[in-house]
Amino acid sequence: MDKLDDVTTSILNAANIDETLLHTLNRDDLRDLFPGPEHFLRRKRVWALINPEDGNVKSGPSEGGTVSSPRGVPPICPQSSSPLVMKSPKKTLQLPSPPEYVVYTDSELEQARKHYSEMAHTGREGECVMSKELRCRLVRNTVTSMISILRASEQGKDVRYPSKHEVTSMAKRLGEYYPMLQDKDKTMKHMSIYNNLHKRLQNVKSPQKRQGPTPERGQPKKRSLIDFSSSDREENDADSSGASTIILHQTSGSSSDDGNRSPEKDSLIIQARHYKTLQEMFKKTKPNKDAVHQILDLEFDARRAFIDSDAMKEEDRPTKILDAYPCFKDLxxxxxxxxxxxxxDNITYIDEVKKRWEDFCAKVQFYGVSKKVMKPPMNLDAVEYAIALFKALPALFPSPTAPPKKLGNASEALLHVLQPTEDPTIYLQKRPHSALVLLFDGSRCLVTFGTTPITTFAKEDLCEGLLYLMAYYYTLHLTYPKCVATLLSVIQTEILQDSIHEQDMTTSYKKAMTEWKDFIGK
Known part of the structure; x- marks a missing residue:
């Protein structure tokens, strides 16, 4: 630092930058320390001190493409726009035979590569190690991506997994793209990451088909498409996250005459293994939500076949489903x-639903005031506003069926506000209507079915309570109460924008929608 002028030295000292830290600075750091065009030459001098190899390059357009500089100032090579620039390997892996695989990356992994480049610039790349969390994420998503790409490219062919040669090639490419993963053994730098990929692949492979007794023909099929106690399910050696990332092979077919397992049954058995993994995860105190979400994605078809079947009575369905899937006690x-x-396929669907619900509530309050069903919501907090809204909605979108006399108002089929002296257990036992309902005791909200409590949520979220009820109606495959069927049908079509179930075609629904659309069209 003795070669620098006093102004430069004072600025560096004020920033607590010593001789060692000085050599870790990049061009962006210098622009922050010495901003403005008046410090242009000063930045070049400091940069030349940090990178003396740049200063030894001769100037002139014919000698390496460098740019000539003023007298006394070392020339700057335009190709060296940053000391951290590192030639990036290709993100694709093209083998002699299809398919073409892609190296997995995300913002955190790219940040790890950048950090390695910075450490390499100061000769300390050996100190850079990828965290266990990032390494597991890279391995998990790489294997998932390879299986998906392989199956997408070989549709109609026999199902197979990436070969040893393909996994080895991917391990080498990962070592090139993420140098901190390389082993110290120069001849086999990729072995550690190869072992991780191979172990992960073994965890997600389907069980081998086994010969079994030929089923007797003519026997009626079970109504439930999946038996969770079946001995066909095998142990799944899951990784630390507790989730298996196998891409299900969706096929259809019937059992062959020789008794071999059909492709359809193979798929169900794979999903049954996912269910067993899910059950093991919920033995923990705090299951990983992302891992549970992934398993629920994979096991979706078998789950919906089980829930939507007629094997359960509606009054028993919530209890049995929540026993089988305790994860649905989480909103x-x-x-x-x-x-x-x-x-x-729409990952932003829930956010869109909440935005449509917010817009709907903003309009419906004026609709309620015009119908003289609601008072102007002045001086009401969010909770009081939500209660007033829920009480008014069944009157704004009335159903032809009146509520039971003991229930009183139709809004009681949606929300009941407990009085200070009212016990929720006694109220639910006396309640004449066995359906989903929100209970609010002044401090928290409770979702219940009949006398069975399901889950609680904060009172600040009470305004979204009807969305939670609708989610449970769909998840548990329940029928709307007749006294609020028109209102819930409006939410189904206008807020959820359900296009897969039949639309309500009753006269009361058509009349309510006509009046509503006339109002918002004014």
Whole structure:
């Protein structure tokens, strides 16, 4: 630093930058320390001190493409726009035979590569190690991506997994793209990451087909498409996340005459293994939500076949489903299930639903005031506003069927506000209507079915309570109460934008929608 002028030295000292830290600075750092065109030459001098190899390059357009500089200032090579620039390997892996695989990356992994480049610039690349979390994520998503790409490219052919040669080639490419993964053994730099990929691949492979006794013909099929206690399910050696990332092979077919397992049954057995993994995860105190979400995605078809079947009476369905899937006591997973049912390819579906619900509530309050069903919501907080809205909605979108006399108002089929002296257990036992309902005790909200509590949520989210009820109606495959069927049908079509179930064609629904659209069209 003795070669620098006093102004430069004072600025560096004020920033607590010593001789060692000085050599870790890049061009962006210098622009932050010495901003403005008046410090242009000063930045070049500091850069030349940090990178003396740049200063030894001769100037002139014919000698390496460098740019001539003023007298006394070392020339700057335009190709060296940053000391951290590192030639990036290709992100694709093209083998002699299809398919072409892609190296997995995301923002955090790219940040790890950048950090390695910075450490390499100062000769300390040996200190850079990828965290266990990032390494597991890279391995998990790489194997998932390879299986998906392979099966997409070989549709109609026998199902296979990436070969040893393909996994080895991918391990080498990952070592090139993420140098911190390379082993110290120069001849076999890729062995550690290869072992990780191979172990992960073994965890997601389907069980081998086994010969079994030929089933007797003419026997009636079970109504439930999946038997969770079946001995066909095998142990799944899952990784630390508890989730298996196998891409299900969706095929259809019937059992062959020789008794071999059909492709359809293979798929169901794979999904049964996912279910067993899900059950093991919920033995933990706090299951990983992302891992549970992934398993629910994979096991979706078998689950919906089980839930939507007629094997259970409606009054027993919520208890049996929640016993089989305790994850649905979590609102996060229930809302995700709603998205899977109605628009599984739209990852922003729930956010869109909440935005439509917010817009709907903003308009419906004026509709309620014009109908003299609601008072102007002045001086009401969010909770009081939600209660007033829920009480008014059944009157704004009335159903032809009146509520039971003991229930009183139709809004009681949606929300009941407990009095200070009212016990929720006693109220539910005396309640004449066995259906989903929200209970609010002034401090928290409770979702129940009949006398069975399902889940609780904060009172601040009470305004979204009807969305939660709708999610449970879809998840548990329940029928709307007749006294609020028109209102819930309006939410189904206008807010959820359900296009897979039949639309309500009753006279009361058509009349309510006509009046509503006339109002918002004014």
């Amino acid at each position: 996060h997973h229930v809302m995700s299930e709603l998205q899977r049912i109605l628009d599984k």
